[in-house]
Amino acid sequence: xxxxxxxxxxxxxxxxxxxxxxxxxxxxxxxxxxxxxxxxxxxxxxxxxxxxxxxxxxxxxxxxxxxxxxxxxxxxxxxxxxxxxxxxxxxxxxxxxxxxxxxxxxxxxxxxxxxxxxxxxxxxxxxxxxxxxxxxxxxxxxxxxxxxxxxxxxxxxxxxxxxxxxxxxxxxxxxxxxxxxxxxxxxxxxxxxxxxxxxxxxxxxxxxxxxxxxxxxxxxxxxxxxxxxxxxxxxxxxxxxxxxxxxxxxxxxxxxxxxxxxxxxxxxxxxxxxxxxxxxxxxxxxxxxxxxxxxxxxxxxxxxxxxxxxxxxxxxxxxxxxxxxxxxxxxxxxxxxxxxxxxxxxxxxxxxxxxxxxxxxxxxxxxxxx
Amino acid sequence: xxxxxxxxxxxxxxxxxxxxxxxxxxxxxxxxxxxxxxxxxxxxxxxxxxxxxxxxxxxxxxxxxxxxxxxxxxxxxxxxxxxxxxxxxxxxxxxxxxxxxxxxxxxxxxxxxxxxxxxxxxxxxxxxxxxxxxxxxxxxxxxxxxxxxxxxxxxxxxxxxxxxxxxxxxxxxxxxxxxxxxxxxxxxxxxxxxxxxxxxxxxxxxxxxxxxxxxxxxxxxxxxxxxxxxxxxxxxxxxxxxxxxxxxxxxxxxxxxxxxxxxxxxxxxxxxxxxxxxxxxxxxxxxxxxxxxxxxxxxxxxxxxxxxxxxxxxxxx
Numbered sequence: 001x002x003x004x005x006x007x008x009x010x011x012x013x014x015x016x017x018x019x020x021x022x023x024x025x026x027x028x029x030x031x032x033x034x035x036x037x038x039x040x041x042x043x044x045x046x047x048x049x050x051x052x053x054x055x056x057x058x059x060x061x062x063x064x065x066x067x068x069x070x071x072x073x074x075x076x077x078x079x080x081x082x083x084x085x086x087x088x089x090x091x092x093x094x095x096x097x098x099x100x101x102x103x104x105x106x107x108x109x110x111x112x113x114x115x116x117x118x119x120x121x122x123x124x125x126x127x128x129x130x131x132x133x134x135x136x137x138x139x140x141x142x143x144x145x146x147x148x149x150x151x152x153x154x155x156x157x158x159x160x161x162x163x164x165x166x167x168x169x170x171x172x173x174x175x176x177x178x179x180x181x182x183x184x185x186x187x188x189x190x191x192x193x194x195x196x197x198x199x200x201x202x203x204x205x206x207x208x209x210x211x212x213x214x215x216x217x218x219x220x221x222x223x224x225x226x227x228x229x230x231x232x233x234x235x236x237x238x239x240x241x242x243x244x245x246x247x248x249x250x251x252x253x254x255x256x257x258x259x260x261x262x263x264x265x266x267x268x269x270x271x272x273x274x275x276x277x278x279x280x281x282x283x284x285x286x287x288x289x290x291x292x293x294x295x296x297x298x299x300x301x302x303x304x305x306x307x308x309x310x311x312x313x314x315x316x317x318x319x320x321x322x323x324x325x326x327x328x329x330x331x332x333x334x335x336x337x338x339x340x341x342x343x344x345x346x347x348x349x350x351x352x353x354x355x356x357x358x359x360x361x362x363x364x365x366x367x368x369x370x
Numbered sequence: 371x372x373x374x375x376x377x378x379x380x381x382x383x384x385x386x387x388x389x390x391x392x393x394x395x396x397x398x399x400x401x402x403x404x405x406x407x408x409x410x411x412x413x414x415x416x417x418x419x420x421x422x423x424x425x426x427x428x429x430x431x432x433x434x435x436x437x438x439x440x441x442x443x444x445x446x447x448x449x450x451x452x453x454x455x456x457x458x459x460x461x462x463x464x465x466x467x468x469x470x471x472x473x474x475x476x477x478x479x480x481x482x483x484x485x486x487x488x489x490x491x492x493x494x495x496x497x498x499x500x501x502x503x504x505x506x507x508x509x510x511x512x513x514x515x516x517x518x519x520x521x522x523x524x525x526x527x528x529x530x531x532x533x534x535x536x537x538x539x540x541x542x543x544x545x546x547x548x549x550x551x552x553x554x555x556x557x558x559x560x561x562x563x564x565x566x567x568x569x570x571x572x573x574x575x576x577x578x579x580x581x582x583x584x585x586x587x588x589x590x591x592x593x594x595x596x597x598x599x600x601x602x603x604x605x606x607x608x609x610x611x612x613x614x615x616x617x618x619x620x621x622x623x624x625x626x627x628x629x630x631x632x633x634x635x636x637x638x639x640x641x642x643x644x645x646x647x648x649x650x651x652x653x654x655x656x657x658x659x660x661x662x663x664x665x666x667x668x669x670x671x672x673x674x675x676x677x678x679x680x681x682x683x684x685x686x687x
Contacts, residue, residue: 070644094630096628
């Protein structure tokens with residue numbers, strides 16, 4: 001009995017000491033770290049002992065989608081500085097990233113986001129509808145349909161473009177492997193599908209039967225359907241599967257920067273879809289957390305020159321290009337962009353017709369009945 | 371080996387001798403049998419070599435190479451980058467949360483595992499086999515389902531979520547959810563190790579203790595617990611390893627809020643997805659190191675058990 005008690009005791013003691021050690025270390029790092037990215041626990045500690053007249057630290061949770069990690073890592077620091085300077089209050093912004101649809105689902109299930117910054121408006125529509133936590137006309141509350149930055153869908157191919165992929169009609173050629181993510185769960189996947197559909201309609205005088213033929217041939221060339229945009233990028237780049245990746249423009253530019261031009265290069269098709277990733281305050285949760293004011297300021301700050309510059313730096317097309325250095329704008333190639341409204345009239349219509357259970361996507365991707 | 375052949379050869383000759391006349395050339399049979407026996411041992415040596423080689427090749431391919439790859443990738447950008455990966459604020463909070471989860475889950479599962487084993491091994495009651503099956507449930511269901519169970523229970527659109535929310539109690543997408551999911555996934559470990567041992571030992575020693583006037587607690591502390599201590603420790607080690615390494619269930623309920631609800635395995639995935647391969651593998655190497663420590667502890671426990679067993683067998687001098 002004794003040796004066991006001893007060993008159990010020392011195990012616990014060890015674990016305890018380890019935690020204490022971490023605590024001590026983390027408070028050391030945080031005192032030297034900048035305001036924005038300090039961990040929650042440190043903020044908790046500072047909130048529990050506010051010094052005199054200073055306002056208590058405010059916490060903000062931004063639930064976002066996959067490719068915005070780097071963008072918000074920088075933007076949060078910038079906004080925290082701005083808020084500290086203007087309101088004398090420390091702010092800690094927590095980030096959560098994942099597939100846009102999955103993230104919306106989490107917010108609906110109770111992840112209390114003060115702010116959501118997702119890939120497509122439909123996901124925020126779902127939050128508004130199912131949580132009743134924000135008005136259904138949320139998109140009218142901020143300029144440009146609540147999209148402070150834009151993007152589009154482009155192609156990423158292996159360097160030298162060995163398969164000679166130039167435009168959408170090259171994707172349906174036999175023997176071409178196309179990597180894209182699941183349009184049911186991923187914003188990028190959905191936009192890629194919609195861009196392909198839009199191209200097929202324009203190429204065939206709005207003949208829907210032809211468009212369906214095209215999209216069906218396209219997805220026959222897809223060997224793996226990941227659930228999120230980053231998953232697809234990893235499949236294409238790390239695992240080396242496929243000839244072409246249908247990617248967010250920002251994701252493609254980031255991949256080229258991270259992995260080098262000797263591995264992948266971007267191909268700009270003749271036309272594509274205008275992606276308008278929206279941002280919104282989730283009123284219900286922000287009110288409950290007492291963060292309405294700072295949450296509003298946060299999303300509005302994305303539209304300021306500072307916000308626009310950071311967006312452009314992280315490969316998002318700014319909605320106010322005049323605020324951004326023209327040299328940075330050069331990285332965005334010119335191409336014909338059509339909107340969701342042009343082709344599908346609305347996100348809801350697109351969802352009902354194409355992505356719902358038994359919609360067009362199911363009919364072309366589900367295994368053919370024999 | 372020589373010993374064995376002699377003994378079995380001896381036995382054979384005894385059998386042959388006991389049937390006189392039945393087999394006239396008894397010595398021939400004996401030689402034949404002995405020859406076959408020797409052949410069997412010869413065969414065993416090359417089979418042994420083959421088995422050892424194939425096991426080693428397999429282990430090298432699926433275990434040593436990946437393990438080495440983790441450390442090689444982690445150290446690719448140098449030791450400074452390697453250690454910087456752990457001092458990052460988000461990495462530290464992930465380490466802290468992982469330790470917190472383990473410190474809460476392991477003792478709880480220790481108590482639960484002991485109680486369940488005690489009940490199952492020492493008492494007879496209706497529904498006992500059902501209980502044994504239920505303890506195995508977390509092993510049987512996919513961790514993703516384990517996570518979704520908690521979303522269904524505690525989600526805002528789930529059964530208990532709205533009621534809890536009216537009291538401002540947040541379970542999933544917060545630390546309690548991570549702990550609950552880990553607790554669920556790890557609870558069979560201790561019970562699974564202790565139940566068979568307790569069943570094998572029966573309750574004779576306890577009966578003796580009670581008949582000599584020991585109280586319930588005395589019996590437990592002085593008889594039952596010492597008998598199962600090594601199995602218990604073994605279960606705790608395994609339980610701890612899983613609690614720190616669990617990905618699937620935690621992934622579903624975490625909400626992925628950095629610095630708040632990210633555990634070490636989730637942190638590895640995030641770093642990997644951010645093209646931060648060196649840091650991802652550095653943190654992964656920490657988990658791999660934990661696995662190695664677990665294995666070392668496990669071997670130490672096994673060694674202790676064997677030594678105690680041998681000591682018990684030795685005649686008192």
